[in-house]
Structure formats: structure tokens, C-alpha cells
Amino acid sequence: MKYPAVLSFADILPDLDSFDTIIDARSESEYALDRIPGAINAPVLDDAQRIRVGTLYKQVGAFEAKRVGAPLVAANIARHIETLFASKPREWKPLVYCWRGGNRSGSMAHILAKIGWPVVQLDGGYKAYRAHVASALENPPELDFRVVCGTTGSGKSRLLETLDRMGAQVLDLEKLAAHRGSVLGHLPDEPQPTQKMFESQIWHQLRHYDPSRPVFVESESKKVGNLRVPDAVMKRMRASPCISLSLSRENRVRLLMEDYEHFCKDPAALTGQLDHLVQLHGHEKIKAWHEMANNGAMADLVDQLLVEHYDPAYLRSIDRNFVQFPKAEVLELGDIAASDFEAAARRLHPA
Numbered sequence: 001m002k003y004p005a006v007l008s009f010a011d012i013l014p015d016l017d018s019f020d021t022i023i024d025a026r027s028e029s030e031y032a033l034d035r036i037p038g039a040i041n042a043p044v045l046d047d048a049q050r051i052r053v054g055t056l057y058k059q060v061g062a063f064e065a066k067r068v069g070a071p072l073v074a075a076n077i078a079r080h081i082e083t084l085f086a087s088k089p090r091e092w093k094p095l096v097y098c099w100r101g102g103n104r105s106g107s108m109a110h111i112l113a114k115i116g117w118p119v120v121q122l123d124g125g126y127k128a129y130r131a132h133v134a135s136a137l138e139n140p141p142e143l144d145f146r147v148v149c150g151t152t153g154s155g156k157s158r159l160l161e162t163l164d165r166m167g168a169q170v171l172d173l174e175k176l177a178a179h180r181g182s183v184l185g186h187l188p189d190e191p192q193p194t195q196k197m198f199e200s201q202i203w204h205q206l207r208h209y210d211p212s213r214p215v216f217v218e219s220e221s222k223k224v225g226n227l228r229v230p231d232a233v234m235k236r237m238r239a240s241p242c243i244s245l246s247l248s249r250e251n252r253v254r255l256l257m258e259d260y261e262h263f264c265k266d267p268a269a270l271t272g273q274l275d276h277l278v279q280l281h282g283h284e285k286i287k288a289w290h291e292m293a294n295n296g297a298m299a300d301l302v303d304q305l306l307v308e309h310y311d312p313a314y315l316r317s318i319d320r321n322f323v324q325f326p327k328a329e330v331l332e333l334g335d336i337a338a339s340d341f342e343a344a345a346r347r348l349h350p351a
Contacts, residue, residue, distance in 0.1 A: 003117070004112070005119075006120075020092050021092070023095065024036070025043065026099055026104065026126065027047045031043075033196060034196035035126070044076055044098065044107060045073060045076065049069070052068070053068060053072070091118075093120070096112070096119060096120070097121070098125045099126055099127065100127055101122050137232060144213070145241075146214045149244050150244060153252030153255050153302075154245045154255075155247055159344055160217075162338075162345040166349055166351075168345070169214065173217065174218065174224055176205075177193070177225055178193060179225030195228065217237055219237075220234075238321055240324065243331055246331065246332045247332075249306060254336060256306075263293075267296075271293050274290065281309065331344050
């Protein structure tokens with residue numbers, strides 16, 4: 001094959017995991033919004049340079065933009081070769097892409113090929129990749145989803161984490177979304193990814209699952225924080241067999257106190273989130289909950305939130321949204337120790 005090889009995403013996909021490095025040649029802000037999973041960022045033009053060259057292209061013309069952009073591109077590619085790629089062997093096989101598969105990735109691919117590396121350039125760039133992801137998520141693979149259901153605090157996320165450590169196939173949407181899936185679910189110091197990146201991560205995981213083995217997933221709502229689960233994936237989940245995780249309310253309170261320790265340390269952050277429930281519970285109830293949080297009565301507050309908010313909401317939605325829940329396998333937890341979740345996971349995923 002002559003290099004650089006310019007291939008479509010359909011041609012690349014069967015061998016996508018065989019590339020030693022996937023290089024995103026776009027700017028740092030483009031990379032931050034979404035990228036092919038596993039790609040590293042090696043900008044051919046950084047954000048400021050891209051704006052400068054783009055402005056010249058629009059206001060002066062293509063020749064002037066290319067005259068100014070060429071030395072910037074050359075310097076950036078040289079720096080990446082001297083730093084990121086200096087130790088790569090002759091057999092190193094990279095994939096390079098930019099926005100549309102044009103000048104930026106083409107420039108880098110050309111130089112890497114001249115050095116002697118068997119480089120492949122993605123024809124159509126990120127836009128071609130993104131079109132594939134959107135299409136694939138409209139018709140996701142036929143997988144044997146097993147939906148872990150249970151009231152708030154019953155340990156669904158901990159069970160999924162345990163199953164994952166034991167080698168089971170797990171689609172942890174809350175982990176991918178960096179959110180615990182409720183009004184109090186925002187994770188401190190961890191912003192949610194963009195919608196496109198969330199979808200990229202879901203696509204990446206779905207395509208690697210073995211369809212002959214079950215995939216465990218939590219009974220999420222359509223939105224996890226600000227992110228929306230793709231409709232076709234949600235439809236498959238809601239039609240799938242369910243597992244009903246059961247834990248006493250006392251232990252659920254203990255578990256939530258552990259998982260939401262940041263709120264116990266920062267009552268102001270908690271009361272700010274509780275304000276989102278005013279329309280459902282009224283100002284007087286929210287004021288009472290504020291007082292409980294500010295006075296350190298966190299366990300009592302968590303218990304009230306379960307009884308008056310989370311449990312009724314769960315009971316209203318679970319039968320309606322997950323059609324096989326009435327036939328769910330019941331899985332009871334006696335406590336919240338790691339050994340309890342390991343025993344439950346072994347029932348679902350025997351060694």
C-alpha cells in the first residue's frame with residue numbers, strides 16, 4: 001500500500017483498534033468537544049492560529065491564508081515529531097484525522113509518510129466519524145441487556161462497579177456521563193462531557209461487547225444530568241429483562257451518606273440543589289430541608305428525601321418505563337460492605 005493511505009471510516013473501522021496511535025490534528029478546543037475514543041491531540045494549528053488563518057481566508061483570500069498558515073503548520077508538525085513521536089519505531093502505524101480530512105491532517109500525514117511510517121489519513125475526517133456514530137446509535141447492536149433496577153441508594157452503581165471489576169460486560173452510563181443521574185447527582189470538580197463525547201463513549205463500548213454475553217446497565221431515565229441517552233439505546237434497555245436490587249432503607253441512608261459525602265461537608269451546595277425541588281414540594285418543605293442540612297441532621301434529611309421524593313418518583317416510573325420489571329429477578333443485599341456487593345455480583349456473573 002502506498003502511504004499516506006487515505007481511507008474512509010467504513011474501511012478503517014474493522015481495523016480501528018490496530019492503530020498504534022490515533023492522532024487528532026484539530027485544535028485543542030475541537031478536540032475537547034469530542035474525538036475518536038483513544039485519540040491524542042496534536043494540533044496542526046492551535047486555537048489562536050486557526051482563528052488567525054481563518055480570518056485571513058475570509059477577509060483577504062486563500063493564498064494569503066496559506067502563506068501565513070504554512071510555516072505555522074510546519075513548525076507545529078516539527079514540534080510534534082520531535083516530542084510526541086521521536087521515539088516511535090519504523091513499524092509505528094498512526095491514523096491521522098482533522099475536521100474534514102483536508103489540509104491539516106493531510107499535511108501531517110504527508111510528512112509522517114515521508115519519514116517512512118505507514119500512516120493512514122481518515123477521508124472526511126471527524127465529520128465522517130461523527131456521521132457513523134450518529135447512524136450506529138440509531139440502530140445499536142442486538143445485545144442482551146440486563147437492567148439493574150432499585151430505589152435510590154440501593155447500590156446499583158456499586159453493583160455495576162463490582163461486576164465490571166469481575167470481568168462482566170457493563171455499560172455504566174452514569175460513569176460515562178460524570179453524573180449520578182438525579183437532581184443531586186452532579187459530581188464536584190468533574191464537569192459532564194459534551195453530548196457528542198457521551199455518545200462517542202457509548203458507541204465505543206457497544207461495539208466492543210460480545211453479543212453472546214449479557215450487558216449489565218442501570219435503569220436510567222432518558223437524561224443523565226444534562227446529557228440524553230440515545231433514543232434507540234434507551235428503547236432497547238426499557239424492553240430488556242430486569243434485576244430488582246433490594247436494600248433496607250436504613251442501609252440506603254448509610255450508602256447515600258458515603259456516596260454524597262461532599263454534600264455533608266458542604267451544606268450550602270446541598271441546599272442550592274434542593275432549591276430545584278421547590279415546584280414539586282413547595283417553599284415550606286424546602287425551607288425545612290435547608291434547616292436540616294444547615295443543622296447537621298443529614299441522616300434524617302436523607303431519610304426524608306427518600307420517603308417523600310425519591311421513592312415515590314421511582315415507583316411512579318419503573319413499571320411504566322421498564323416493561324419487564326414486574327418479572328424482575330429480586331437480588332437482596334444484607335449490608336453495604338464490599339463483600340455484600342461481591343456476593344450479589346457473583347450471582348449475576350458466576351466465575
